[in-house]
Structures are given as C-alpha cells and as structure tokens.
Amino acid sequence: MPKGTTMKRSIFEIEKNIPLTKDVFEMVLSGDTSGITNAGQFVNILLDGYYLRRPISVCDYDEGTLTLIYKVVGKGTKAMSEMPVGTNLDLLVGLGNGYDLSKAGDHPLLIGGGVGVPPLYNLAKKLVKEGKKVSVILGFNKKEEVFAEDIFKNLGCDVTVTTVDGSYGVKGFVTNALPESYSYFYTCGPEPMLKAVYTASTSEGEFSFERRMGCGFGACMGCSCKTITGFKRICKEGPVLKKEEILWEK
Amino acid sequence: MGEIDTKINLLGIEIDNPIIPASGTFGYGYEYAELYDINMLGTFSFKGTTAEPRFGNPTPRIAECPAGMINCIGLQNPGIDKVISEELPKLKKVFHKPVMANISGFSMEEYVSNCKKIDKVDMVGWIELNVSCPNVHGGGLAFGTDPDNVRNVVKAVKKIIHKPLIVKLSPNVTDIVAIAKAAEEGGADAISLINSLMGLRIDLKTGEPILGIKTGGLSGPCVLPVALRCVYQVAHAVKIPVIGMGGVSSAEDVIEMMMAGATAVEIGAANLINPYACKEIIEDLPRIMEKYGIKSLKDIIGGRK
Numbered sequence: 122m123p124k125g126t127t128m129k130r131s132i133f134e135i136e137k138n139i140p141l142t143k144d145v146f147e148m149v150l151s152g153d154t155s156g157i158t159n160a161g162q163f164v165n166i167l168l169d170g171y172y173l174r175r176p177i178s179v180c181d182y183d184e185g186t187l188t189l190i191y192k193v194v195g196k197g198t199k200a201m202s203e204m205p206v207g208t209n210l211d212l213l214v215g216l217g218n219g220y221d222l223s224k225a226g227d228h229p230l231l232i233g234g235g236v237g238v239p240p241l242y243n244l245a246k247k248l249v250k251e252g253k254k255v256s257v258i259l260g261f262n263k264k265e266e267v268f269a270e271d272i273f274k275n276l277g278c279d280v281t282v283t284t285v286d287g288s289y290g291v292k293g294f295v296t297n298a299l300p301e302s303y304s305y306f307y308t309c310g311p312e313p314m315l316k317a318v319y320t321a322s323t324s325e326g327e328f329s330f331e332r333r334m335g336c337g338f339g340a341c342m343g344c345s346c347k348t349i350t351g352f353k354r355i356c357k358e359g360p361v362l363k364k365e366e367i368l369w370e371k
Numbered sequence: 372m373g374e375i376d377t378k379i380n381l382l383g384i385e386i387d388n389p390i391i392p393a394s395g396t397f398g399y400g401y402e403y404a405e406l407y408d409i410n411m412l413g414t415f416s417f418k419g420t421t422a423e424p425r426f427g428n429p430t431p432r433i434a435e436c437p438a439g440m441i442n443c444i445g446l447q448n449p450g451i452d453k454v455i456s457e458e459l460p461k462l463k464k465v466f467h468k469p470v471m472a473n474i475s476g477f478s479m480e481e482y483v484s485n486c487k488k489i490d491k492v493d494m495v496g497w498i499e500l501n502v503s504c505p506n507v508h509g510g511g512l513a514f515g516t517d518p519d520n521v522r523n524v525v526k527a528v529k530k531i532i533h534k535p536l537i538v539k540l541s542p543n544v545t546d547i548v549a550i551a552k553a554a555e556e557g558g559a560d561a562i563s564l565i566n567s568l569m570g571l572r573i574d575l576k577t578g579e580p581i582l583g584i585k586t587g588g589l590s591g592p593c594v595l596p597v598a599l600r601c602v603y604q605v606a607h608a609v610k611i612p613v614i615g616m617g618g619v620s621s622a623e624d625v626i627e628m629m630m631a632g633a634t635a636v637e638i639g640a641a642n643l644i645n646p647y648a649c650k651e652i653i654e655d656l657p658r659i660m661e662k663y664g665i666k667s668l669k670d671i672i673g674g675r676k
C-alpha cells in the first residue's frame with residue numbers, strides 16, 4: 122500500500138496553545154495519533170465557522186499527543202490561536218508521505234525557513250535516535266521571529282540560525298550557512314528558499330512543499346503539481362518531493 | 372425501523388439508497404475505499420473524463436468562502452483510455468456496483484467518441500454527460516449554456532450509446548428550464564444539476580484573484596438554496612427524472628432535495644471536508660426518515676404524497 126493510507130479522523134483536545142513569537146504559536150493536542158506514521162506528515166484541522174480544513178505540518182508526536190507549531194496567516198489561524206485549553210478539534214491525521222529517513226546517511230543536514238522549521242523537529246529527533254550526526258540551519262527574517270533553536274539544541278543537533286537582517290546569528294539566507302559537506306539534506310520553507318537550496322545544495326535531498334488544498338487526502342486534485350515522474354498531489358504523493366523529481370514552475 | 376425503505380430506481384437500476392458522491396469529489400473511488408466500504412453508496416460519479424490526459428489548471432485551484440469553496444481544477448484526469456484500462460479495473464476490486472461515468476469533452480466529436488468507449492464498459496451503469504464545467508475554456512460550459520448545443524450533443528450521444536444518459540447542467544445560465552427541456556428533447560434519460568456556480572475571490576495582499584485562472588466554481592452549503600430552486604423548477608418542467616446536487620451535507624438536505632423533485636442526490640464538497648460524509652448520511656437517513664414519518668423515499672420525490 123502507498124504511504125498516506127493510514128489517515129484517521131478523530132477528535133483531539135487542546136492541552137496547550139501558547140505564542141512562541143508575535144504570530145507563531147505552539148499547540149499541543151491530545152488524542153489518537155496512531156494514523157501518523159512518518160516525520161513530515163501533516164494534519165488537517167476543522168475550525169468552527171470555516172469551511173475548509175487547515176493543513177498544518179506535524180512538529181512532533183508520541184502515542185497520545187501531537188505538537189503543532191503554526192503561524193497566524195489569516196482569520197482561520199487567528200481563530201486557532203485564540204482557542205482555550207480544553208477545546209475539542211476535529212482532525213484528519215496521518216496525511217501525506219513525509220520524509221524518507223533511509224536516505225539520511227551519517228551526517229544529514231536539515232534546513233528550515235520560518236514555519237517550515239516545525240516538521241523538521243520530529244525528523245531530527247528520529248535521526249538523532251538512529252545515531253546520526255544531525256546539522257540544522259534555521260532561517261528567519263529577524264531576531265524577533267526566531268523560534269525552535271533551543272529544542273533542536275536540546276536534541277544534540279549542531280544548530281545554525283540565520284537572519285536576513287543580521288539581527289541574530291549568521292546574516293543572510295540559509296544558503297549562506299551551508300556547511301562544506303553533508304550526506305543528504307531535508308528542507309521545508311517558503312518556495313524561494315526551496316529554490317535557493319535546490320541550486321546551492323551539493324547532495325541529494327528532499328523538499329517539503331506547501332499548497333492551498335481542498336481535501337488534504339487526494340480526492341479533489343486541488344494541489345496537483347508537475348514533476349519529472351509525472352503529476353503528483355502535494356497532499357498525497359507529497360508534501361515531500363525528492364530533489365531529482367522536482368520541476369520548478371514558471 | 373425494518374419498514375424504512377431507502378431504495379430508489381434510477382433509470383432501470385435499483386440502488387440501495389439515493390446517495391451518490393458527485394464527480395470531482397470522489398476521484399475514481401479508491402481514496403475513499405481505503406476509509407470505508409464504498410459499496411454502501413447508491414453509486415458514485417467518477418472524475419470528469421476527457422479524451423486526452425489533462426493536468427488541469429495552474430494552482431492555486433482552491434479558495435475558501437463563507438460556507439463553501441471555489442475551485443478551478445480544470446478536469447485533471449488520465450484520459451478515457453487509461454481510465455478504462457487502469458482506473459476502472461482497479462476500482463472493480465473494491466466497488467461491486469454499477470458506477471456512474473462522468474464524461475466531458477471539448478467538441479461534439481469528443482463527447483461522442485468518449486461516450487462510445489465508456490458505453491462498452493460493463494461496470495458503467497449510467498453515463499453522466501458534463502456539459503457544464505465552468506473551469507475549462509472552449510468546452511464544457513460552452514455547450515451547456517446554449518439550448519441548441521445541448522439538444523444536438525445529447526442527440527448525437529444518444530444515437531450511439533445503450534446505457535442511460537444523464538445530462539449534467541450548469542446554473543450559470545439565464546433560464547435553466549430551457550436548457551433542461553432542450554436536453555429532454557435531445558433524448559436525455561435524466562437531468563442532473565447543479566454544477567458549480569461561477570465565482571471569484573481576491574487576495575487582499577496582491578489585489579489579484581486567488582485562483583490560477585481567476586474564476587472558479589462555487590460549491591458547498593452556500594449553494595444549497597440555488598440548487599433546490601433549480602431542481603424544483605426543472606423537475607416541474609420536464610418528464611424525465613432529475614438528480615439533485617449542490618451543497619447537500621446532511622440526511623435532512625437529501626430529503627429536502629428529493630422533496631424539491633430529485634429522484635437521487637449527489638453529494639460533492641461535503642466529501643472533501645468530511646471524507647466520511649456520505650457514509651454518515653446513509654447511516655443517518657433511516658433515523659431522519661422515521662423522524663418525519665417517511666416510510667419510503669419513493670414517496671417523497673417532488674413533495675409528500
């Protein structure tokens with residue numbers, strides 16, 4: 122069976138919902154996470170008063186809890202950020218393919234930009250557990266927007282933070298901080314960053330994409346993209362695509 | 372509860388219930404077959420199929436609105452030959468009932484040749500002719516907005532097929548009754564309606580339309596009253612059966628649609644929000660029928676008898 126066939130719909134309860142920066146929040150939910158099989162998958166959240174679900178990448182999970190780090194980008198996510206502890210939410214979990222850990226090699230590099238950082242956390246955790254030497258580059262616009270540096274450091278990863286304005290860490294883009302060698306890379310972030318990583322990277326790797334979605338489970342064809350290996354649905358055959366199959370649009 | 376009868380007869384084929392996932396929201400079935408036994412459905416209408424494989428429109432193809440969504444997928448599909456040689460054999464393993472084949476086209480010749488091919492497939496019970504896709508240029512809607520075009524394409528298709536023909540109509544017209552009558556005159560066995568309503572949303576940051584081709588088809592609960600009105604008007608104007616759709620999301624909506632004149636009911640956007648929507652509606656239907664004292668759904672088509 123292809124990956125992503127373990128989708129489950131269930132009710133989760135908010136355990137924690139706190140701001141990490143001005144517009145980035147951490148939400149911890151309790152419920153049945155058994156549908157999640159891989160780092161880099163996402164959940165699709167039904168919000169009262171909004172028709173379409175909100176797809177959010179999974180930052181971390183264990184048997185009974187799920188951690189999401191999300192950015193307030195519109196009315197729906199704003200409403201999410203105001204939900205009190207104890208609120209019940211209807212989630213589809215276990216969506217998408219996620220990252221392929223078997224490719225990592227001995228010293229994989231993880232590159233995250235903005236809210237592309239969260240899905241790399243569970244990946245880092247798993248790679249560290251496998252005994253890999255994990256390097257992480259986290260890119261932000263400015264110091265006030267930096268989050269998650271501490272949690273990656275606590276895993277024992279070698280963490281570099283970049284800010285575009287130089288107000289924290291290395292000045293510039295994530296590509297200004299690429300190390301000389303790494304066995305493989307995994308990245309998630311805004312598309313211009315992904316394109317820059319695609320060009321600057323010196324190894325094979327995987328990219329996680331974001332798209333406006335209808336259903337999130339492969340039915341509506343709303344998030345299709347063209348790849349070297351044919352048409353793919355970002356929600357089903359993605360959100361993670363391998364470097365060698367990517368066709369950049371435009 | 373034993374006396375509750377949800378069966379209906381759809382153009383000579385008895386189906387267990389009138390619930391039919393609408394084309395474009397149910398793929399070729401197997402995404403949902405992984406979630407529940409889709410054999411509980413009356414049937415379903417598969418993804419609109421064209422002669423050639425199509426990628427569809429540039430993304431974004433989806434935007435939200437209050438109580439609904441707009442989409443401009445643009446008939447992404449593998450093409451009729453691959454549907455027949457790959458998708459349907461795969462579907463046959465998980466779905467053992469007659470399926471409704473949704474057929475699109477860009478010319479009279481294409482509609483005819485697609486229908487000729489699909490008519491030969493055993494597991495196809497009905498052909499639903501999509502003359503109303505709002506998201507492709509030069510096809511679909513161009514046929515569905517002109518009574519003469521509708522009459523001619525229906526006539527041409529009817530001449531070469533043996534299975535019952537359902538003609539799916541657009542609400543984006545001045546007089547939907549005139550189009551429905553033209554389809555009936557052309558020899559349609561049934562009418563299905565409504566396809567999505569043309570809509571638009573703008574991104575306040577860029578000032579530009581959100582969708583890749585600017586406009587898209589509006590669907591979801593916000594269109595239910597428009598759909599009920601269209602079904603009601605058409606059902607009163609034609610003698611052939613009408614399949615109602617548009618914003619149906621609950622067993623109550625199904626009953627309302629049937630009272631408006633629908634023999635069966637297609638369910639679209641609701642599947643995308645809740646992948647179990649049709650399963651839950653089918654399970655809920657007997658309870659809601661009992662609540663309103665309805666013994667058989669056959670008794671409420673076009674109002675309570």
